Amino acid sequence: MKRFTASDSLDAFISMCQSKDEKGLKNNQVCSREFQAMIDSLEEEDYREEASQATEKKRRLSLNQVKALEKNFEVENKLEPDRKAKLSEELGLQPRQIAVWFQNRRARLKTKELERDYGLLKSSYDALKLDYNNLEQEHEALKVQLSELKSKLSQENEESSQVATAEVEEETPVSEQSKNQSGLCDDVNAQLLISSPASSTTLHFTGSSSSSLTSMNWVQLSDPRTTLSNHHHHHHHQQSHFVKLEEQSLFNSDSSCNFFSVDQPPTLQWYFTGQ
């Protein structure tokens, strides 16, 4: 640990001799005379107390001294002993003062850099937050749009089922056309590909409304990227996700037939299950 000795106090005293207007070695000589006079007077008890009070005073460095120190700091912000001694001599300051000045200057630089980094991080954070808020708004708008479409679809379904019921009541027994249509639906073993523009996920549908099948059908959800990469490594393993769909809700004769009907738009009931 560094302790300050009597010589350090003298150093401090010497540096005190410099006022703001004093400069360089010339001033140092003036100080030396003053210092000698003060030393002489220190022998007197009255001055001793005054001197001890005086040593507590701080003096700011002159503008020229600060300029020279700044210039040196720009070159290298660490101080080797040689440079310290040289600066001390040139500026008429104690080596300890030079060291302290560099130390404090490094601390100021660090604070400044921290403030700058904080500013950069903050602006980056603000930009990111703005981006997030915009996305959130977009998300909300899409949700509203989706619920509107859902309600529109369910309304249309309701209307079409009412029409179908009316037709059935009108034409009993079942007409040839409807028989054929029903048969077609029974035989369907179609594969449907529905691609979402937003995501590259493809939905493969392999369905059958045949009564010989079990009560479940499967909807295969696969991501082409996943599939592609898996083809390389695990050719035999299907990495797609299978979603079980209850036949009752999806592939009763009405809805599955509507799905493939040219006249009517698909109900997409399966799409909204679980929402």
Place this chain on the structure above:
DNA sequence: TTGTGTTTTATTGCCTCC
């Protein structure tokens, strides 16, 4: 002039390196 906030100089205590 004075109260108050900021800047600068200096000290202290701890840590690391040689």
Place this chain on the structure above:
DNA sequence: GGAGGCAATAAAACACAA
């Protein structure tokens, strides 16, 4: 163990509004 660096802090010097 001494030298030097750093963080935290004290205290003087300075700036400035009221």
